[in-house]
Amino acid sequence: MLEKFDLSKTITGAEYKMSEKILKARLGELQRKAWDLKIPIILVFEGWHISGMAEDINRFILSFDPRGYSFHAMTRPCYEEFLKPFIVRFWSRIPVRGKIAIFDRSWYSRAVIECLGKESPEEEMGKRLEEINCFERQLADDGYLIIKFFLHINEKEHKERFNDLKKDNIPLIFDGDEKEERKDLDYIRNYKEYLPFVEKLLEKTDMPYAPWTIVEANDRSFATLKIMMTSIHAIETSIEHATRTPAQQTLRYLDIEAQKIPQLNNFILENVNLSRKMDDDEYKESKKLYQQKLAALQYELFKKKRPLVVVFEGWDAAGKGGDIYRLAENLNPRLYRVVPVGSPSDIEKAHHYLWRFCEAIPKAGHMTIFDRSWYGRVLVERVEGLCSEEEWKRAYREINEFEEILTQAGVIVLKFWLQIDKDTQLKRFNSRLIDPEKKWKITAEDWRNRSRWEDYKIAANEMLQKTSTTNARWIVVESNDKRYSRIKVLKTTTEVLEAELKK
Secondary structure, three states, X not given: OHHHOOOOOOOOHHHHHHHHHHHHHHHHHHHHHHHHOOOOEEEEEEEOOOOOHHHHHHHHHOOOOHHHEEEEEOOOOOHHHHOOOOXXXXXXXXXXXXXXXXXXXXXXXXXXXXXXXXXXXXXXXHHHHHHHHHHHHHHHHOOOEEEEEEEEOOHHHHHHHHHHHHHOOOOOOOOOOOOOOHHHHHHHHOHHHHXXXXXXXXXXXXXXXXXXXXXXXXXXXHHHHHHHHHHHHHHHHHHHHHHOOOOOOOOOOOOOOOOOOOOOOOOHHHHOOOOOOOOHHXXXXXXXXXHHHHHHHHHHHHHHOOOEEEEEEEOOOOOHHHHHHHHXXXXXHHHEEEEEOOOOOHHHHOOOOOHHHHOOOOOXXXXXXXXXXXHHHHOHHHHOOOOOHHHHHHHHHHHHHHXXXXXXXXXXXXXXXXXXXXXXXXHHHHHHHHOOOOHHHOOHHHHHHHHOHHHHHHHHHHHHHHHOOOOOOEEXXXXXOHHHHHHHHHHHHHHHHHHHHOO
């Protein structure tokens, strides 16, 4: 999960000063509006210990009127607090309506640290996360706005900052003896050991009513501005919900003097190298090799009763049909099916949106290839306004739960996003227009979708970030070159199946 974030992002001093002034003024204005509307706000800051959290929080809170917020540093609880149920400790710090509570670390850090000493830390952690999810949902249902940040730095930066603190004799903890705080210090120092634990925590508690924002914190100025912009977006949205009439269901995106402020959105797709190509000879050789392997692996799946689900999503004209054709070309049709997903029927609309996909989930030993899927809820339905904002935001959790149910039952889930650039899409659209055999593939809807490229890019990036989980990760396929795309799909599918069937 965290490896997907580009930690090299920086911002110049001039950009920071210009943007900070605008954003601080906007935050102050929004604080006053939230107070007038009695909207309570909770801001949670978590992250690696030496990620610059204190500095970023301080820069951030200087935007606010100190009469309207409270600050809580969640260090080791006192004896009386230890005697209480875990989550009860934090209720007393929840703000009154209209005020803001800022947590410098929170129930999350305490859950990690306190579970590590248990006999079954993972089981204990699971219980804590269930409590936390319930706690946050109860608050959100009651009108609280919960904004959560995880400040992320890489291991190298972590070690360098840690060593700098040791050289300068700066204490790592400010409220206790090192011997008493050994577990806290252990959590602070051991980056690699706790990385999987932290990733699992972020996945399990990234909910529509309290989503995580990962902040790339190698550059502290960049981190500060991302925190400010994300908070502005969230508070603006909350204010809009509080003031809209039931008939007003328009979706809004972050738009704060966009021309003046650098773009800080974490676009995974902007980092994809679309120049990758493959020559014809290598393509033919690789295609033959991997199709033969897949044919053999299909029978291994059948013998071991392991179902396989392959999901294809991506831009129009990205090559999904061609990739699926090559994937299935050498397979036994008795053991697989391809399910093309279009607009739902009236009956399907009358059910929960996941209902129509359940029938197509393969039985043991079989495979289903989805040409588009349940991700339509957070892509086309979101962008085209075919579902409410509440519905597509809730869908991230529902989809992750749905896929977790599948993987827990032994289903292998592979998800491919086919990425092309806008120019390549246009060339393929025009090519279809003049090819009698492909003309049927291009529709007015394709052109309309293309006109909303930026909206779909925002939705796709958020989808990739929020639904790439430990057991069902997204694989982004560089698809400007169709041969490269097809081989990457074949090779990845082969390697995943080989690894899974060895278990």
